[in-house]
Structures are given as C-alpha cells and as structure tokens.
Amino acid sequence: xxxxxxxxxxxxxxxxxxxxYQAKVAxxxxxxxxxxxxxxxxxxxxxxxGHGGQGAKEEGxxxxxxxxxxxxxxxxxxxxxxxxxxxHYKDGETSTAALxxxxxxxxxxxxxxxxxxxxxxxxxxxxLYGMLMGGVYGAVRGGVRFPDLVAGLVYATGLWLVGDxxxxxxxxxxxxxxxxxxxxxxxxxxxxxxxxAVLSVTTQALYLADDRAVAGxxxxxx
Numbered sequence: 660x661x662x663x664x665x666x667x668x669x670x671x672x673x674x675x676x677x678x679x680y681q682a683k684v685a686x687x688x689x690x691x692x693x694x695x696x697x698x699x700x701x702x703x704x705x706x707x708x709g710h711g712g713q714g715a716k717e718e719g720x721x722x723x724x725x726x727x728x729x730x731x732x733x734x735x736x737x738x739x740x741x742x743x744x745x746x747h748y749k750d751g752e753t754s755t756a757a758l759x760x761x762x763x764x765x766x767x768x769x770x771x772x773x774x775x776x777x778x779x780x781x782x783x784x785x786x787l788y789g790m791l792m793g794g795v796y797g798a799v800r801g802g803v804r805f806p807d808l809v810a811g812l813v814y815a816t817g818l819w820l821v822g823d824x825x826x827x828x829x830x831x832x833x834x835x836x837x838x839x840x841x842x843x844x845x846x847x848x849x850x851x852x853x854x855x856a857v858l859s860v861t862t863q864a865l866y867l868a869d870d871r872a873v874a875g876x877x878x879x880x881x
Contacts, residue, residue: 739838742831754823754832755788756781789854792818797862807859815855819848 748757759780763771771777828835
C-alpha cells in the first residue's frame, strides 16, 4: 500500500512538472510559428508584386514596340513595301484608285467622298494609262503588216513586270510583290496578256483599215 501511495505521489509530481513545462514552452512555440507564417506571407506578397511588376513592364514594352511599328509603317509602308517615297494608297484601294484620288485632291484640294466619284476616277486612270501604252505600242509596231500577236503578248508581259510589279510599288501606289499571292500575280499577268492580245489585233486592224482607205483614195484620184 505504501508503494501504491509513493507511486501515486510520483505520478502526480511528474504530471505537475509536465504541465508546467508545457505552460512555459507552448507560448514560445506559438510565437515562433506566428513569426514564420508572417515571414512566408511577406515573401509570397513580394513575389506576387514582383511578378505583377514584371508583367506590367513586359506589357509596356510590347505596347511601345507596337507604337514604333505603327509609326514606321505610316512613314515607310508595311514591311513588304518597296516604295521609295512612302505609302500613298489606302487599305483595300487599287493603284488606279489611289492615283485618281491623289490627282483629284491635287486639283480640288479635297478628298473625293462619294464612292461613285472614286470608282469613276479609278476607271479614268485605267483607261488613260491603257490608251497611252496602246499609243506607244502603235508607234513602235504599227508598221508591221502581218499578225503581230506575239509582239503584243511580249509587250503586255513587259508592262506587267516593269509597271505593275516594279514601278507602281516603288511609287507607293500598291504593296510590294511579296504582299500578293501567286494567284493574284497570275490574275494580273492574265489581265495584261488579254490587253496585249486585244491591243495587237486592234492596232493591226486600224493600220489595215488605214491602208485600204489610202489605197481607195489613190484609185479615186486616178
């Protein structure tokens, strides 16, 4: 029984010591955990702020690059432009429409506003250019008194290659050759070839009619 009393007293003493130790250590442990949690929170907030600042900086750089790109294109044309004097056509505008609009603005001091006026100006430029080049062909090849279809096709191919593919883009009236697809290049060439064939036949027909008229006049005088 005495052993039981001693054992109970020793157990009670150990429980008391353990409780006192826990009462002293627990606040220190809780404080350390709180400091660690605050430190982790500050680091996380700093990392998020850093990422946010970096993202804002990257967005700012991207916007600045886009602005520089727009300014460059407005002065020098798009990257595929080969113009020597800048871009003079509007998006979706043909070279003849651009030249017609520029001529109208030069003569009147204002831009053509009506769609019908813009289309008429484009047609006028197209017809005047066609007649001018037709006159050049007639002056060079008009003396030929046999079907000259090959010469007409060669002449038209030269107009397409030198004029449409080189001179017009150099003047800033349309985008460079690399901006058009192969189908677009083929369509332009085909249109020029049709023009060359019609030009050749028409030129020979006019000269033939003139020769007959001259011959008829001589016969009537004789």
